Amino acid sequence: MSAPDPITVDLSTVWFAAGYALRAHNTFGFDVRARLACRIDSEADLIEAVRDPRAAGLPMLVLGGGSNVVLTRDYDGLVLLMALHGRRVVREDADAWYVEAAAGESWHEFVSWTLEAGMPGLENLALIPGTVGAAPIQNIGAYGLEIADRCASVRAIETATGAVTEFDAEDCAFGYRDSFFKREGRNRYVITSVTFRLPKAWQPNAGYADLSRALAERGADGAPDARAIYDAVVAVRRAKLPDPLLIGNAGSFFKNPVIDAPQFDALFAREPQIVSYRQADGRVKLAAGWLIDQCGWKGRALRAAAVHDRQALVLVNRGGATGADILELAQAIQRDVAARFGVALEQEPVSL
Ligand code: EPU
Secondary structure: OOOOOEEEEOOOOEEEOOOEEOHHHOOOOOOOEEEEEEEEOOHHHHHHHHHOHHHOOOOEEEEOOOOOEEOOOOEEEEEEEEOOOOEEEEEEOOOEEEEEEEOOOEHHHHHHHHHHOOOOOOHHHOOOOOEOOOOOOOOOEEOOEEHHHOEEEEEEEEOOOOOEEEEEOOOOOOEOOEOHHHOOOOOOEEEEEEEEEEEOOOOOOOOOHHHHHHHHHOOOOOOOOHHHHHHHHHHHHHHHOOOOOOOEEEEEOEOOOEEOHHHHHHHHHHOOOOOEEEOOOOOEEEOHHHHHHHOOOOOOEEOOEEEOOOOOOEEEEOOOOOHHHHHHHHHHHHHHHHHHHOOOOOEOOEEO
């Protein structure tokens, strides 16, 4: 972590001066600053930081990898830089391993570690940017798997009281790119660790079109093991999704919209090529990337804010874009998609 200007080193917490640069702490690479920042290495640090007089009355922003946020301006509050580390098998029974990882662990490194330790089950989620602590908030998912499928519990601290709270998977109220922490729990809890249940009766989850194609290309489509799936997921993501270290982005910028069956039937009559997935409740999920692509936005730019040229659902910072540029581009896309398809696209990352 780049750590200029520590202003004090207390018993344990490290505070950074006003004007702390957030560029390295958000995957869009926006060049904004925080009024105050504090590095959080432990739960004790977190409790100390939120009770510190310097934090009194200030809004707080928790940043893990900063992979799901659009920072449109300097942050006039306290940024908590989550640096809690550690991962361990907490218990094992006949059916599963229970593995806990601290909030500040890199998600992808954690996935790789579980596989190397012989505990498969997260391989479909390889290479997702961000940290373990951020993963449950938006219920990260890819290639037919979501955190919801593997999360046993989430440990968090309530900032108002400093109380440690354990949420089981049901309490987390996971939905598509959604959870309790994104709604009622927003700004109330800071996640400090997540425990995963990795079933020993492992089954490949290789049905997703891009993934099965990549497995076939590698001759691993018969009975792929977890490593083959991991390798194929990494290959697909590298081919389609921009690496935030090379080009700023926050993954999918919009959710795939879900519409009612009658609206879908009317749309399908006009647009028979539309990419759609029927849901268990009869509603229909549409591929937002396809809608945006059809509107001609793929690869187009508005100043330095652009639509990725290999996945239209991803907006990128070609260098020097601001959060406002990205939001202006997003609004232009939303207008075009609404005008042509009558469908509203909901933004996925949080803007501040
Ligand atoms: N498509 C196009 N043009 C595009 C992009 C997509 O025609 O420019 C079509 C594809 O051909 C495909 C369909 O749209 O038929 C879906 O595309 P893709 O398989 O790439 O997945 P997605 O629905 O666009 C979702 C997730 C991704 C996740 C992939 C794979 C959301 C918002 N996004 O994208 O998650 O990696 O599925 O499971 O649900 C993320 O959340 O940041 C993210 C990257």
